[in-house]
Amino acid sequence: MIPHGVEIFMGLEPIDLRWGFDRLAGIVGERLTRDARSGALFVFFGRRRDCLKVLFFDGTGMCMFYKRLDAGTFRLPPVPDGTTTLAIEERVLDDLLDGVDLNPPQSKRRATMH
Secondary structure (H helix, E strand, O other): OOOOOEEEEOOOOOOOOOOOOHHHHHHHHHOOOOOOOOOOOOEEOOOOOOOEEEEOOOOOEEHHHHHHOOOOOOOOOOOOOOOOOEEEHHHHHHHHHHHHOOOOOOOOOOOOOO
């Protein structure tokens, strides 16, 4: 589904998912400092992270993909503190849309008896 070799940028600050094409294109320019018509995919989440929108330009016009999960939230990859935009690979977006948890499992230490 995702075109091979396309750049993908994820906005990490929540947005109002009622926003449409023009407002999201403005957010791409303001927050992500990119051109919405560059051919890249731009991923945005709502406050609860149970919905996302992907904005992209297909060469003839702006397109938007919207996904709402039936249960749970989208699990983001690890992000450094203070980061508001993240460039991700196609595989990461594919996994995200498929509901794969992108956080590595935390190692569980056993309590040692002394």
